[in-house]
Amino acid sequence: MALIRTKGLVIKEVYVDDADKIITLMTEDIGKISVSARGARKNGRQAYGTQILTYGQYILYKGRNSYSLNGCDILTSFFDLANDLERFTYAAHMMELASDACTDDQTTGRVLNLLLHGLNALNKGREPMLISSAFSMKLAQVCGYPPHVTSCANCHTKELETIYFSFKKCGFICEVCAKNDGDALPVTIGTAKAILHVLCSDQAGVFSFNLSSENLERFSDISNRYIAERFDKRYEKLNYLKEIRQVSYHLGGE
Ligand SMILES: [Zn+2]
Numbered sequence: 001m002a003l004i005r006t007k008g009l010v011i012k013e014v015y016v017d018d019a020d021k022i023i024t025l026m027t028e029d030i031g032k033i034s035v036s037a038r039g040a041r042k043n044g045r046q047a048y049g050t051q052i053l054t055y056g057q058y059i060l061y062k063g064r065n066s067y068s069l070n071g072c073d074i075l076t077s078f079f080d081l082a083n084d085l086e087r088f089t090y091a092a093h094m095m096e097l098a099s100d101a102c103t104d105d106q107t108t109g110r111v112l113n114l115l116l117h118g119l120n121a122l123n124k125g126r127e128p129m130l131i132s133s134a135f136s137m138k139l140a141q142v143c144g145y146p147p148h149v150t151s152c153a154n155c156h157t158k159e160l161e162t163i164y165f166s167f168k169k170c171g172f173i174c175e176v177c178a179k180n181d182g183d184a185l186p187v188t189i190g191t192a193k194a195i196l197h198v199l200c201s202d203q204a205g206v207f208s209f210n211l212s213s214e215n216l217e218r219f220s221d222i223s224n225r226y227i228a229e230r231f232d233k234r235y236e237k238l239n240y241l242k243e244i245r246q247v248s249y250h251l252g253g254e
Contacts, residue, residue: 002062003070006030009055009112011095015041023050023069024099025058028109032102035060037069046072053078053091055116078119086241090128093237094118094135100231101143110142114206121207130216131207132238133223137198138206140223145230146199147171149192154181163187165222167229185222190215195222 008027015021019042023035035058040046049056049072059071081091098115102108118135122128140146148171151158157174164178165171165185172192178184187195190211197209211219228235 004030004060004062005057006060007055007057007075008033009115010050010052011099013050013052018042021050026098026102026108026112026115027058028112029105031105031108032099033067035067035069040069048077049074051077051079053081053095053119076116076120078123081119081123085244087122087128089237089241090132091119091122093235094122094132096235096237097136097139097227097231100233101139103143107143111139113203114138114142117204117207120204126207127210127216129220130209130211133216133220134194134198134207134209136223136227137195137219138201140227140230141199143230145170147195147226149196149199152177163189163192165226167225170226185218187222188215188218191218191222194219 006027006029008025010023011026012024013021020036020038021040023037024032025035026032037046037050040050046069048054050069054074055076055078057073057075058069060067061070078091081087094115098111101111114135118131121131148169152160152174153166153169153171154173154177160172160174162175163186164173164175164181165187166173166178166181167183168181172187173181173184194209194211194215198206201208224235224238
């Protein structure tokens, strides 16, 4: 069996029995892999190193069809996010999106890089809805689905006084074209600037902006729906947070 070394983030851990677990690693160079970690629940160093939201250096045995863990060193742990239900739910949502984006080794490396910057921003206490929405929009671009933002995606005019976001046309459209696109959402200048900022930035810069709560709500609606349609999947984790907020609102109102 060959011994290999790779850096990666644990995006899933499943307990197999009292001692063992199987983890899913998103790696910088060998794609998204499943790793059997025998005895990891009993071995202190490996127990921490194989925890979800841990980024580390992993030494693996490569078998014919699978990988098994030989050793690990933690580089950064984002496990503290698990102490906050809201932040952890956003982190879990971002990991689900990232996992779905892992089509090949090269894309996985780029998605991992984006995810690490996003988790770092969440960990620093930044607004989770903004971080997760920026992550979704940038992820669409990394995966080859950048929205069209340089002119009207339908008639190609560059005179966009009032901007709408069209899910059918995958980008900005003008007011005239929006009249025939019942699904398009009006976009304020603040939201349009946020979309442009995310598409034009890299690394940690993707997450370095602020938005008013009204603009953030619209930015989030657009990003979430845009990525869900590109990946053709319903993402349910954030709905749970909405339900909780509604419950506390009702309780508070009584
Ligand atoms: Zn137009």
